[in-house]
Structures are given as structure tokens and as C-alpha cells.
Amino acid sequence: MIIVMKSGAGRQELAEVKKRIRELGYKPHVIHGATRNVVGAVGDERGKAVLQSLQSLSGVDNVVPILKPFKLASREVKPEPSLVEIVPGLSVGGDEFIVMAGPCSVESEAQILQSAHAVKAAGARLLRGGAFKPRTSPYSFQGLEEEGLKLLAAAREETGLPIVTEVVNPRDVELVARYADVMQVGARNVQNFALLKMLGQLDKPILLKRGMATTIQEYLMSAEYILSEGNRRVILCERGIRTFETATRNTLDISAVPVLKSQTHLPVIVDPSHATGHARLIAPMSYAAVAAGADGLIVEVHPRPEEAASDGPQSLKPADFAAMMKKLAAYAEVAERSLATGD
Numbered sequence: 001m002i003i004v005m006k007s008g009a010g011r012q013e014l015a016e017v018k019k020r021i022r023e024l025g026y027k028p029h030v031i032h033g034a035t036r037n038v039v040g041a042v043g044d045e046r047g048k049a050v051l052q053s054l055q056s057l058s059g060v061d062n063v064v065p066i067l068k069p070f071k072l073a074s075r076e077v078k079p080e081p082s083l084v085e086i087v088p089g090l091s092v093g094g095d096e097f098i099v100m101a102g103p104c105s106v107e108s109e110a111q112i113l114q115s116a117h118a119v120k121a122a123g124a125r126l127l128r129g130g131a132f133k134p135r136t137s138p139y140s141f142q143g144l145e146e147e148g149l150k151l152l153a154a155a156r157e158e159t160g161l162p163i164v165t166e167v168v169n170p171r172d173v174e175l176v177a178r179y180a181d182v183m184q185v186g187a188r189n190v191q192n193f194a195l196l197k198m199l200g201q202l203d204k205p206i207l208l209k210r211g212m213a214t215t216i217q218e219y220l221m222s223a224e225y226i227l228s229e230g231n232r233r234v235i236l237c238e239r240g241i242r243t244f245e246t247a248t249r250n251t252l253d254i255s256a257v258p259v260l261k262s263q264t265h266l267p268v269i270v271d272p273s274h275a276t277g278h279a280r281l282i283a284p285m286s287y288a289a290v291a292a293g294a295d296g297l298i299v300e301v302h303p304r305p306e307e308a309a310s311d312g313p314q315s316l317k318p319a320d321f322a323a324m325m326k327k328l329a330a331y332a333e334v335a336e337r338s339l340a341t342g343d
Contacts, residue, residue: 013059098296103315106148118318202231240275249277
């Protein structure tokens with residue numbers, strides 16, 4: 001249920017509504033709007049009719065059922081788009097098209113520093129890099145783990161770029177949170193509900209990637225796990241789904257972007273690197289992402305892709321990334337978005 005407060009309702013009236021929601025066995029989630037507040041009451045669907053009694057409370061304008069199974073992620077709760085602040089002065093979901101870029105995995109200090117300087121010069125606003133790498137084969141490079149996190153932190157110190165890196169295991173949440181500005185949940189963990197619940201208890205942005213075979217509803221229900229624990233700073237990422245096609249690594253579901261934007265207030269970005277698996281396809285899919293209404297990109301960039309420990313074929317060279325960013329700025333302008341492209 002959504003409890004819509006009257007315009008001008010005060011703190012005491014809001015506190016009373018939250019108290020009554022808890023007494024009825026539900027969890028209140030306050031969504032602050034420009035002119036009024038809305039309280040989502042989340043819990044067992046079978047007894048939600050009792051929440052209609054809240055209509056009589058002072059300060060309550062209306063009590064409305066939420067029809068979508070994903071309650072807090074739905075535009076029924078929050079019609080206007082959400083801004084997710086990364087650091088002061090940098091948010092995803094606003095007028096600026098945000099690009100995150102860097103290597104698939106952190107391999108050495110020289111590699112991550114070179115990558116960080118290159119992507120910053122081209123206009124990227126965040127540095128991506130994997131310290132923990134979930135791989136299909138147990139014999140593949142698994143990442144430098146905490147040493148990789150320290151190298152990412154050093155790159156942030158030198159360039160000023162916030163870092164986004166993946167957390168793979170619930171036991172590593174606290175460790176990764178000490179270093180990362182944005183915690184990434186990869187496609188293989190999109191329904192790792194124990195991990196999602198732990199991330200929901202952090203006050204830190206979460207970048208949630210869509211699973212390889214996850215429907216949009218299942219995907220939004222995964223976001224709901226994070227939101228329901230209290231963390232509202234969720235960014236969605238379309239990274240391609242598995243189909244019968246073999247010409248690309250995955251199939252970029254570009255239509256998922258406008259579908260998600262119509263169903264949820266959460267910002268949506270696109271990962272053209274994992275979606276295609278081929279460096280030559282990243283630029284056209286990035287332009288398509290702008291046209292589809294995405295709020296940003298996360299792109300793999302490596303100074304020497306031919307020597308990369310992971311995902312070399314889908315990694316752009318710095319010069320190619322810089323060229324793409326210049327052209328991307330023109331597409332962003334047509335889409336009425338802005339894009340910084342370096343000094």
C-alpha cells in the first residue's frame with residue numbers, strides 16, 4: 001500500500017503514520033517528494049486490507065494499493081525519476097549522461113593508474129575495475145582481491161575518480177565497502193538474495209546488473225531486496241541476455257532500457273562490453289543506449305587489451321574510447337543530455 005500524505009503534513013503526523021504501519025505488522029518506507037511525502041507499507045500481501053484504516057489518520061490524504069509486485073522500485077510509489085548520488089556533485093539519473101570506464105580486472109599498479117588517467121582524460125566520471133572476479137572456469141584469473149582494492153583506492157587518490165567494483169561473496173561485503181564508492185552486483189549474483197539483503201543495509205550506491213536469463217520483473221524484484229532493507233541508492237544495469245545468437249557474447253536487450261524507465265524510478269545504465277563481447281561493437285551500442293534513454297554506460301577500457309588477464313577482446317584501447325566519447329557527446333546532446341569529454 002501507498003500512504004499519500006497531505007501537502008504540508010508535519011513530522012509528527014508522519015511519525016504517527018509510521019508507528020501505526022509498524023503496529024499493523026508492516027515496514028514503512030518514506031519517499032520524500034517535492035510537495036508531499038509518500039509512505040510505502042511493505043509486508044505480507046494477504047493482510048494489506050487492514051492498512052486502509054490509516055485513511056482516518058491526521059495528515060493522510062489517501063491510501064492506494066500498489067499493483068506491481070516490486071513495490072519500492074515501482075513508479076507507483078515514486079513517479080519522478082530518482083537521482084542516485086555517488087559522491088557530492090556527482091549523481092546518476094539526472095541530466096548528465098554518466099560514463100564509468102576502466103579495465104575488467106585490476107592487474108597491476110601501472111595498469112590501473114594508466115587506465116584511470118586515460119578514461120578520466122576522455123570524460124569518464126567513475127573508474128571501474130574488478131578486484132574479485134567470478135569466472136566461469138575455476139582455473140581463470142580470479143582477481144587480486146584486497147590488493148586490487150588497494151590499487152583502485154590509489155588510482156582514486158591520484159585521479160579523483162570514484163571507483164565501482166564488484167562484490168562477489170556476502171562475506172566480502174564489509175571489506176569491499178571500505179574501499180568502493182559503488183558496489184557492483186554482477187549478473188551471476190543478481191538473485192543471490194543473501195548478498196542483496198546485506199547490501200541493502202549499507203548507505204552506499206549499488207550497481208545491480210541484470211542476469212543472463214533474468215526477466216525484467218525478476219530483475220526488479222532483485223532490486224526490491226536491496227530497497228526493502230533500507231538502501232534506496234540502486235542503479236540498474238542492462239548488460240545483455242543469453243539468447244540463441246552466437247555472433248555476440250550476449251544479446252543487448254536495448255528495449256529493456258525504455259521498459260525499465262517506464263516501470264521504475266531507478267536510474268538505468270548500459271554495459272555494451274559484456275553485451276557484445278567485441279570491441280568494435282561497443283561504440284554503436286553505446287550510441288544506441290543514449291537514444292534509448294539510458295542514464296549512462298559502464299565500459300571496459302584497457303591500455304593493452306591483447307595482454308589483458310580477462311575480457312581483452314571486448315576492451316577498448318584508450319584512444320578508441322576517447323574517440324567514442326567525443327562522438328557520444330553529440331548523441332547525448334540530441335537526447336537532451338550533457339556529457340563531459342575531458343579537459
